[in-house]
Amino acid sequence: MSDERRREPPGELRGDAYRDPGLVAALAGRVRAAASELGRPLKLMHICGTHEHALGRYALRDLLPPELSLLAGPGCPVCVCDSALIDAAVRLALRPGVVVASFGDMLAVPGSLPLRGEGKGDVRMSLESARAQGGEVRAVTSVFEAGRLAAETPESEVVFFSVGFETTVVATAALLRRDPPPNLSILEANYYTPPATAMLPSLPGFDVDGLLLPGHATAVTGTGVYDGLPALGISCAVAGFEPADILAAVSAVLRQLLEGRPRIDNAYPRVVSRQGNPRALAELAEVFEATPRRWRGIADIDASGFDLRPAYRQRSARARFPDAFTAEGASAREHPAGCRCAEVTLGQVTPDACALFGGRCTPDNPYGPCMVSHEGTCRAWQQYGMARGRIAVRTA
């Protein structure tokens, strides 16, 4: 759960009511009826790692009709984080007097620098391997914890590796506005999803009928930032993260398909609004500006990242340690050999299409970023056994 978790207003259903089996069964029935009325194969895509987890945890694909597939798109910030930024973080961690702090998920993701001495194929340096080599690396649960770390260790330079989507960048902006310790800097690695989402329809072979938009990110930005999608003929609904939320959003998209009128339905109105969170957006705009960003293995996407504005640039790790940001020693290949993470991230293949999935690449020995990160599609598929499809049982 992220920053905008909140209590439901009085009179609304409580969180667990959105798990109510009767409600879920009714919504699943509505989805089946609409799919049957449409009478053709249907492809929907979500773009949020937390949605894929909910699909796995509640085995919600079991409840969908067979002609409807719900794919996972680019919803894992750690998976798309430019390997060059990971390399910079690794170099900084190995530098005496520098501590690199980031989310636990980020620490195990390999960049492109070869890990020497392992001799087991295309194995690369992560922040964890930097730590094993004596680098100072800390797992934190928020930028505020990194700020506290900086206050407690004034003799060190603390670099917060600020990975995440528009949800986590808001927290980074909030801290920087509150004058954190001078020895704290930010490695700018936040990604902005709408430009990447807008790019999806231009990809060869894209045949998705509708998108489930990410509830947390949209709570910050508002739904307006996705207005271009219906114009391209793509039906959209904002989805929350409980089983009923997700099925309600699927049902809303199917209704649009039946009516032949693509639009953006808000199926998460208890959290998401059209205009977003004005205070968060104002703080964000004061501290950060849009910048082109490399999506690992995918493309350079215009205005898909956040860089510090000039007034805050003295907080930029890139400005403070420019020599850590070189391409020296990096592999030309962004993902390790054989890894299909880029295609998985775009929803072009499911994880089980990758020859490495579940064999060479497992959560305890991950090979590509989509298996390392808890937000990654491969990780969720492995964790919940989603490659098995519907699991039959026989009792005694």
Next chain:
Amino acid sequence: MSHYETIRLSHGSGGRLTAELVRDVFLAAFASEPLAALTDAAILESPGGRLAFTTDAHSVTPWRFPGGDIGRLAVAGTVNDLAVMGARPRYLSAAFLLEEGFRLDDLAEVAGSMRRTADEAGVAIVAGDTKVVERGKGDGIYIATAGVGWLPEGRDIGPHRLTAGDVLLVNGTLGDHGMAVMAARQGLDPSGSLRSDVMPLASLVEALLRAAPGTRFLRDLTRGGLAAVANEMVAGRPLGLRVFDARVPLSADVMEIGEMLGIDPLLTANEGKLLAAVPAEEADAALAALRAHPAGRRAAVIGDLLVEPAGLALVETAYGSRRVLEMPVEEQLPRIC
């Protein structure tokens, strides 16, 4: 051999890497028949009958946590490893690894807590040792324990007796210990009511075995939680295991913190909870006996053993859909999005 060349934190998480470490390093070096069973306690023949023998090491940060401390944890953990073998715990030893600078009054507090927990469990602490390491080379206090219990004649509890159709019960809410410690570390506990469940279970087990003498299998749900034990039960056996998600008792606080941090209570450590597999015809009696005991008030039937899919542990949701309950692989980390 493992993929790793150095010890990682995940090697201590009770998941797959722990299992690999035990198999590849310790079983390889120590091979003996009682150890090879890999049960919570070794069963040893002695001239006067059978003994159950176990050992355990304890490190927890913070050492004092909501609902308990490392001393209570050390005693209860050792007692429970004996009890789930069907043994009556009797004697414990305790070795203390102390860091220079650890406060003596804190140590006295830990020792007092151990004594109270031992009295509660009906065991005596009869041997001990102390070592002190230099400041910076320990985490305040570590405790290593060993325990011995008598195994009554005719008791045979273990995974070899598991049978398709068996009913699975737990003695209360899951995830309390792990979530309380994690919340204490993160400074998160919205209502301030999260408590570790750390508790000796010897008398609960005796009550259960009186009511359900056909009990086939017991295991305390420590590191790796229900998920680790469920997977160990079916690995390599012609059995499947099904947990009904909606029947697993969870406290509201554990659910809330778990969702906030992205941490699954089914994979979270308990220190006063066990899983029992009993023949279907004894399930009602077993449930009643557990609920009649103070350590089992919120006991519940949570699942069953299946013919198929063999070797797999499943969760069946309230919607009838099914997913794999995977063996935990590492320390759980809070998610970021």
